[in-house]
Each structure stands twice: as C-alpha cells, then as structure tokens.
Amino acid sequence: MDILISGLLLGGTYALMAMGLNLQYGVARIMNLANGEMLVLGGLAAFWLFTTAAVSPLLTAFVVAPLAFAGNWLIYRYLLLPLVRRAKSTGQLEVDSILATFGMSFALVGIMVSIHGEYFTYSYLADPFSILGSTVALNRFIAFLAAAAIGFALYYWLNHTYAGTAVRAVSVSTEAAGLVGINVDKVSAMAFALGGAVTAVGGTLISTFITLDASVGVIFTMKALIIMIMGGVGDIRGAVIAALILGLVETAVATIIDPGLTLASAYVIFLAVLLFRPQGLFGRRSS
Amino acid sequence: MLTISNLTVSYGLHRALGDVSLNVSAGEIVVMLGANGAGKSTLLRSVAGICEGQTGGRIDLSGKDILTRKSDEIVEAGIAFVPEGRGIFGDLTVWENLMLGAYSERGRRGKTKNLDWVLELFPKLKERKSQLARTMSGGEQQMVAIGRAMMANPEILMLDEPSLGLSPLLCKELFENLSHIRETGMGVLLVEQNAKQSLAIADRGYLIENGEITGENTAAAMLTDPAVQAAYLGGGAGSENRSQGGEDG
Numbered sequence: 001m002d003i004l005i006s007g008l009l010l011g012g013t014y015a016l017m018a019m020g021l022n023l024q025y026g027v028a029r030i031m032n033l034a035n036g037e038m039l040v041l042g043g044l045a046a047f048w049l050f051t052t053a054a055v056s057p058l059l060t061a062f063v064v065a066p067l068a069f070a071g072n073w074l075i076y077r078y079l080l081l082p083l084v085r086r087a088k089s090t091g092q093l094e095v096d097s098i099l100a101t102f103g104m105s106f107a108l109v110g111i112m113v114s115i116h117g118e119y120f121t122y123s124y125l126a127d128p129f130s131i132l133g134s135t136v137a138l139n140r141f142i143a144f145l146a147a148a149a150i151g152f153a154l155y156y157w158l159n160h161t162y163a164g165t166a167v168r169a170v171s172v173s174t175e176a177a178g179l180v181g182i183n184v185d186k187v188s189a190m191a192f193a194l195g196g197a198v199t200a201v202g203g204t205l206i207s208t209f210i211t212l213d214a215s216v217g218v219i220f221t222m223k224a225l226i227i228m229i230m231g232g233v234g235d236i237r238g239a240v241i242a243a244l245i246l247g248l249v250e251t252a253v254a255t256i257i258d259p260g261l262t263l264a265s266a267y268v269i270f271l272a273v274l275l276f277r278p279q280g281l282f283g284r285r286s287s
Numbered sequence: 288m289l290t291i292s293n294l295t296v297s298y299g300l301h302r303a304l305g306d307v308s309l310n311v312s313a314g315e316i317v318v319m320l321g322a323n324g325a326g327k328s329t330l331l332r333s334v335a336g337i338c339e340g341q342t343g344g345r346i347d348l349s350g351k352d353i354l355t356r357k358s359d360e361i362v363e364a365g366i367a368f369v370p371e372g373r374g375i376f377g378d379l380t381v382w383e384n385l386m387l388g389a390y391s392e393r394g395r396r397g398k399t400k401n402l403d404w405v406l407e408l409f410p411k412l413k414e415r416k417s418q419l420a421r422t423m424s425g426g427e428q429q430m431v432a433i434g435r436a437m438m439a440n441p442e443i444l445m446l447d448e449p450s451l452g453l454s455p456l457l458c459k460e461l462f463e464n465l466s467h468i469r470e471t472g473m474g475v476l477l478v479e480q481n482a483k484q485s486l487a488i489a490d491r492g493y494l495i496e497n498g499e500i501t502g503e504n505t506a507a508a509m510l511t512d513p514a515v516q517a518a519y520l521g522g523g524a525g526s527e528n529r530s531q532g533g534e535d536g
Contacts, residue, residue: 088339165383166390169376175337176374178358179367181391181439 002134003252009136011247012144013206015151017220018227018239020199026234027171027191030080031094033101035224036217037108038068038196042203043212044112047120057124058146061204065197072196076189079104084188105217112214120212143205150201155236167191171234199224219263226270232280241281245269288312289334289366289443289474294344294354296326296333296498303329303340304498311443311474316465318477318485318506320519321495327478328371330495331445334476335368336361349442363391367441371448373432377421381412384420384431388438397440404471405434408464426457433464443474450481462488482519486510494519 017039024032032038042064049055049063083100087093129138158164170177170187178184203220206212227246231238246266253265273280289311296304304326311317321327332338334346336358346354348364356364367388376384385405389398406413409430415423420431429449436444449465450458458481466488468475479485486492492509494502502515509515 162386165379165387168379169383169387172376172378173374175358175370176376178337179335179362179370179374180387180435181359181362181394182387183357183359 001132002136003255004248005131005134006136006140007248007251008244009140009144009247010251011244012147012151013202014223014227014247015240015243016147016202016205017199018224018231018243019151019154019236020195020197020202021221021224022228022231022234022236022239023167023191023195023198025228027167028076028080028188028195029084029090029093029174030076030097030101030192032192032195033098033221034105034108034217035101035196035199036219036221037105037112038072038199038217039203039206039220040112040212040214040217041108042068042200043120043207044116044214045200046204046207047122047212048116050122050124057204057208058142061146061201064200064204068200069193069197073189073193075104075196076192080192081185081189084185105221109215109217115214117214120207122207124208126209137209139208143208146205147202150198151236151240154198158236168234222263223266226266230270230273230280232282235280235282238280238282288349289476290345290347291330291334292345292347294330294333294342294346296329296338296340296342298340302498304333306344307495307498307500309493309500309503311476313442313474314469314472315490316469316475316477316488316506318479318482318489318492319495320479320482320485320492320509320515322518323480325495326498327495328447329498331368331447331476331478332370334361334366334445335370337368337370359391362439362441363393365393365440365442367436367439367444369432369436369444369446369449371451373428375420375428375431375435377419379420380417381420381423381431382416384435385412385416385438388435389440391439393441394439398438401438401440405437408437408467409434425452426454426460429453429457429461433468437468437471437473441473443476444468445476445478447478448480449477450479450484458484480519482515483510 021032021035024030045064046057046060049060050057079100080097083096084093087096125139125142127138128135129141131141158168166182166187169182170184174184223246227239227242231242246269249265249269250262254262292308294304294307307330319327329338333342336356342354345352348366351364353361353364389395411427412430412434415427420428450461453461462484465475477485486506486509489506492504492506493500504512
C-alpha cells in the first residue's frame, strides 16, 4: 500500500513534466533534449528563492511559469524556428532539433553550475502526512495535487476550448492547419513555450521532495521521453497513465529490490514498450 | 476574382509549371483537366501557399498579390483549398473540423451563416458531429473537407481531385453538391480527372499538359471538342473505368 501511494504521487509529478515534452514534441515538433534542464531550472528557482527569501515553492511556481514561458518562446522563435523553416522533412527537423537542444542542455547545465554548483538542498513541508493508512511526506502530496490540477487544466484547455482545438489541429497536421488559416509558427511557438513552462513548474514541485543538482536534468529528460513514448506522442491521457506506471514501478523496485535499480527498471519497461507497442499504450499505428 | 499571370514553379532544375495564366470569377466553376503529373496539383498548391518549389509570376486575388504569402494569410485573403487526400484533421471530431474551418478572421465573420449552409448541404454532418473524422467513410470525409473549406467564407474555393476514391454514386452526389456551391457566389477552381462529370457542372475549362496551359474554352464546347474527347473523355469510357476502380461508400 505504501508503495502504491508513493508510486502514484511520484507518477503524478512525472506526468506533468512529460506533458511539457509532449507539447513541445507533439505540437511544435521539437524533440527537446534540454527539457530536463528546464525542469532543473524550475527547481533551482525554488531552491534559491526559498533559501534566500524563504519564499514558498508553491508561490515560486507562479513566478517560474511566466518566466519559463517567455524564455522558451524566445528559444523557439530565435533558435528553433530557423531550423523548422529550413527543414525539408520531419526527419531532418528531428535530427537538427535533437542536436540543437542537446547542445543547449550543456549550456544550461554550465550556467546552473556557475550559479550553484552543489545540491539544491532545502526542506519544505517535509512533515509526515497520513493518507489511506500510509504515511507520506506532505510535500509529495502537495506536489501531486498541484501537478494534478495543472494537468487537468491543460487537458480541459486542449480539448474544450477553441484555442486548444487549434493546438491539437497543428499537432495532427501542420499543412492542414495552415489551410484553415491557423498561423502554425505562432501556435507552435506558443505550444513550445507552454510546454517549457509546464516542465519548469514540474521542476519547482519536484524539488520540494527530490534533491536536484545542476547536472541531473538528463535523467529527467530520459524519464519524460520514456513516458511520452510509452503513452503515445500527443496523447495526454496516455502520458498520465504511463507516468503513473513509471512512478509505481520505480517506487516498487526501489523499496523491494534496490534503490540503485530505479533507472534500470524504467529502461526495462521502455524496452518492452518499444518492442511490443511502439505506437504507445493507446496510440494508433501511424498509417 | 482570382487572376493568375505567368506563374512558373520549379523544383530545383525541374520546371513543374511554365507561364500559366488563368482566371476564376465569382460564381463560376472552372475545371482544369490534365493527366497525372501535368502540374495541376502544383498549380493549386502554389496558389494555396503550400508549394515547396520556387515560384515566379503573379497571383492576384481581388487586386492583392498573394504569391509569396503563407497559407494562413491566403485563407484570410479569401482562398480555401481542399487538397488531394482531403487534409482533414482525422483525430478531431467532425464538429471540431468544421469549427476550425472558421478559424480565420474572415471565417469568423460569416460563421453562423456558413454553418447553416454547410449543414443544409450536408445534413449527415450534423448527425455525425461528435464522430472522429478518420472513422468516417471516404464520401463523408470529403463532405467534412468541403464543409470545412466553406466555413472559411472564401471568395474562391479550390478542390484537388475531390472525386478520387469515391464510388460512382457518391461521385454524382459530389458534383451535384459542387454545382450548388456556385449559388453562394463563390468561384470554384476544380482539378479533376473525371472530365465528363466535372465539365457537366463547369462553366469553363482549361487543359494543362507538361506544366503549360494548352487549351481554354467553355465547358460545353470542351465536352464536344474531339481533341478533348480523345484525350480526357476516352469516347466517354475513360471516366467510367476510373470510377469503377474507386472504393467505399
């Protein structure tokens, strides 16, 4: 039961960061390998504001979101849009964007190391909290609630508003989206920025219960990738289920077998999905 | 009114269109006939702003040059395009597809009026409005595609091979519907291989061969023109054969 609860709580926060990557890859078609660094930046902001000014990470999230949105918009507009315009095929864009964002991840790691080279250790709401008979840290529970709220809001916006429908239209086909009068560059930039903001807020929340450091981003990028591919690109429901599975399995392996094997277990699931359901849990085979 | 003057399109060294000039006025149906690879699709795609080749010449829509514009700006200017293969959003519902058709400022202005019109023309879309577009039959998907294009409130509607893959019965229905669209005052530029049925509803026609316009006449004159008959009507048999190869219903 303990494993189930902690696993679900962890998975909820994973879901948030995977949603961010999903928006960036599914809509803006940028495979963003600097996604984990964006998450760590969100954590760094929480750490920095908490230790210097005792600002609650939950408040920091409201500062991180608009800043990350603006920063990611600028990155898309000036660094990635030229690649999108130049690319003659989706394959070429994938290669270019992977290389560009891979390089960007090193730059971001360097900047963060120069700001704070040690662990981002701080203690916020690390009190025991009882839920359904098992005890978890309150910060994990709060982070889960916040992640769930953001996730639902995003899901509702994408599926039940006109602007969200336009975003989904771009993710289905950029050409057809242009033919109904959608400014694809504008919507893609917005989706990329929104994805970055969601990921960074995820980082702010995660930093309350996982100790981050400047170079840990790549692990989160990999986890977000695993979740996205497992859940199916562009499928928010799939991403949530996949994130919960990953959270559960990691927690189970860490508790029952060995904490060192959590990443290994994630890859075992990933390999299994790639071998047996490469289109994702709910994805359709591409025609 | 759409006026294309001396349009050239090349893909690298390959010249797909050379010096093409044509015009489409409000309320008329113009059909463009040509074999596969003659440059028909390239023509429509370059007017719609989604052609990857290098373009030259002029494309005027009511006095504005739209040649170098992006596809969303061209929709705003007043041209809606139904590409070959329909280009609908398969993972979205019929209703979402129609609503997105009116995404442009121009489309929003005429949304209610156009929606009524589309649902009157294709009542089936109302019944199926919450269905995912990709789960519909070919004929129904074509209705979604045409309905969505009409929601953009265009001056000119362009269709690339709308009858492709439809059964003979659905083809007939499609061309009847297209002839009704003219009543709204829209100009229609239609690219077709189904020469007989498309000329039957059209006002004028152009012939295109190897990227150049080789003939232009009223539709009635083209239907009886021996050269056209030999090349595109196949003595009346060509279009029939093609229809029978079609699928679904």
